Amino acid sequence: xxxxxxxxxxxxxxxxxxxxxxxxxxxxxARSKKSYLLDPRFQLKWTAYLVVVVVIVMAGLGVVIARVAxxxxxxxxxxxxxxxxxxxxxRTNSILARRSVQLNSDDPTLAKVMEDSLAxxxxxxxxxxxxxxxxxxxxxxxxRNLQQLLAATGVALVLLLVLMGVVITHRIVGPVHKxxxxxxxxxxxxxxxxxxxxxxxELEDLFDTFLQMTYSLRAMQAARLKTLDATLRxxxxxxxxxxxxxxMRALRAQMVLGLEPRRSSVIPPSMSESRx
Amino acid sequence: xRQIISNAIDELCxxxxxxxxxxxxxxxxxxxxxxxxxxxxxxxxxxxxDVFQTLMDTTLTPEVVDNLVTAxxxxxxxxxxESRARLVASILRDCDAVEPGVKVAIALSLASxxxxxxxxxxxxxxxxxxxxxxxxxxELTAEISKHSDGDPISVRQSIxxxxxxxxxxxx
Numbered sequence: 474x475x476x477x478x479x480x481x482x483x484x485x486x487x488x489x490x491x492x493x494x495x496x497x498x499x500x501x502x503a504r505s506k507k508s509y510l511l512d513p514r515f516q517l518k519w520t521a522y523l524v525v526v527v528v529i530v531m532a533g534l535g536v537v538i539a540r541v542a543x544x545x546x547x548x549x550x551x552x553x554x555x556x557x558x559x560x561x562x563x564r565t566n567s568i569l570a571r572r573s574v575q576l577n578s579d580d581p582t583l584a585k586v587m588e589d590s591l592a593x594x595x596x597x598x599x600x601x602x603x604x605x606x607x608x609x610x611x612x613x614x615x616x617r618n619l620q621q622l623l624a625a626t627g628v629a630l631v632l633l634l635v636l637m638g639v640v641i642t643h644r645i646v647g648p649v650h651k652x653x654x655x656x657x658x659x660x661x662x663x664x665x666x667x668x669x670x671x672x673x674x675e676l677e678d679l680f681d682t683f684l685q686m687t688y689s690l691r692a693m694q695a696a697r698l699k700t701l702d703a704t705l706r707x708x709x710x711x712x713x714x715x716x717x718x719x720x721m722r723a724l725r726a727q728m729v730l731g732l733e734p735r736r737s738s739v740i741p742p743s744m745s746e747s748r749x
Numbered sequence: 750x751r752q753i754i755s756n757a758i759d760e761l762c763x764x765x766x767x768x769x770x771x772x773x774x775x776x777x778x779x780x781x782x783x784x785x786x787x788x789x790x791x792x793x794x795x796x797x798x799d800v801f802q803t804l805m806d807t808t809l810t811p812e813v814v815d816n817l818v819t820a821x822x823x824x825x826x827x828x829x830x831e832s833r834a835r836l837v838a839s840i841l842r843d844c845d846a847v848e849p850g851v852k853v854a855i856a857l858s859l860a861s862x863x864x865x866x867x868x869x870x871x872x873x874x875x876x877x878x879x880x881x882x883x884x885x886x887x888e889l890t891a892e893i894s895k896h897s898d899g900d901p902i903s904v905r906q907s908i909x910x911x912x913x914x915x916x917x918x919x920x
Contacts, residue, residue: 657840661771723813730771 509643511650520638527634531627538623542616549609556605563598567591648676652683662730664691691732698728753896757852764846773817774840776801778850778875780821781834782857785867794818796860831874838878847879851886855893864894 510516574587648670655666666687670680705721765772779800783793797818825833841850854875858868876886 653839654843657836657843658768658770660836661765661773661840663769663771665769667769720812727813727817730773 509639511643512646516639516642516646519642520635523638524631524634528627528631531630535623535627538619542619545612546616549605549612553602553605553609556602560598560602563594567595644673645675647671648674648680652676652680655683659687659690664694665732694728694732698725698732701725701728753852753893754856757849757856760849761844761846761853764844764849768844770840770844773821774837774850775853776817776821777825777833777837778854779857780818780825781830781837781871781875782854782868784822784825784830785858785871786865787867789818789822796857800857800860830871834871834874835878838875838880841875841879847876847881848885848889851876851879851881852889852893855890859893859897864890 570587570591574584578584578587651668651670655668658666664687666684670677674680701721701724705718705725708718708721761775762772765774776797779797780789783789783797789797794815798815801817828836837850838847841847851872854872855864858864858872864872872890873883873886877883881889
C-alpha cells in the first residue's frame, strides 16, 4: 500500500513555512567570521605561556651575552690604559734618550740617527695607542650594536611567537570550536552533519570518530524509522485506530527530524500526503 | 504584541533551519522558563503544549509534546538549569539568534503568570550567556512588556493565535 509514508527526500519542502528561506551551507560559510581568535582565553593563555618561557630563556642568554660583552669591553679599556701607559713610558724614554745623546755625543750623525730612531719609535707608539683606542671604540660600538640587536630580536621574536602561538593554537581550537558547534547541533537531535575539517587542521581522528558516531546514530535511527514505517503501513492496512496511527505518525515525525540536514519535515505522513 | 512575538519566532525558526539545527532549543527555552520556579504546573504545561504545537507547525499530539516537555525537564534536571541555559544560549549564538530567542523567552514568561523573579533570572541567564548586554535585555523586556496588557492568556494568544479565549481555554 502506498501508505502515504513519504520518502525523506520527497518530504522536503514541508517544513513549516515560518522556517523561512532556503538555507545554504555556502552562505553559512561566507557569513562565518574569519577569526584566528576563536577561543581567546585558551589561545592567549597558551601563547602567553610560550612567550613567557621563551622570554625567560632569552633573558638568561641575554645576561650571559651581556656579561661576555662587558668583559670584552673591560678588557679593551684595560688594554687602552696599558697602551697609554706604554706610550707615556716610551715618550719619557725618548726624551731621556735624546737628552743623553745631546749631553754625551758630539757626533751629529749619531744624533740624527738617534733622533730618527726615537721619532720612529714615538710614531710607532702613537700608532699602537691609536690602534688600541680604535679597537676599544670598535668593541664598545659592537657591544652597543649587540645590545640593540638583542633587544630588537627579542621584540621581533616575541611578536613572532605571539603570531605563531595564535596560528598554532587556532589549528587546534578551530576543530574544537567546530566540533563544539556540531555537538550542540547533534544535541538538538540533528544527526546529519555535512561539515568537514579544513585541510591541515589537527584532531582529525577525533573529528572522524565524531562523524562515525553520527553515522551510527543515523543508521540506527533510519533502521528504526523503516521498522516504524513498515508497522505504520501494516497498521493502516489493517485499519488500526486513528489515535494509534496518529501517535505513530507523530513518533515518525520526531524521528525524521534528526535525519535530514536541512528542511526536515515533522509533518506526519498523512498530512504530508494531503499537502503534496 | 502578536507581531513582535511572531517575528521573533519566525526569525528564531529560520535561524535554526538556516544553521542546520532542529528547533528543539525552543522547547528547552520554554521548559527552562516554565520550570523556573522549580515545577511546571498544569497551566504552564498547557501553555507549552499550545506554543510548541504552533512553533512546530504540526499535529503532534499533546501526548507527544508532553513527552518532549518531560524529556526536556529530565535533561534540565540532569544537566542543571544553568548549564542547560548556557547550552541553549550557545546554540542561539551559533545561529545568530540570541535576541529572538530572548524575546521568545520573555514572551513565554509573560504567558504563564507574568515575568516572575525566577523567570527573569532564567531569561537573564540565557541573555548573559548569549552575550546580550543588560541594557539590551532591559530594552527587549520593556518592549515586549509594553505590548502586554498583563493578562497571560492574551500573551498566549499573541504567541498562539489559535488558542481559545480565556473562558474556554480549559477543555
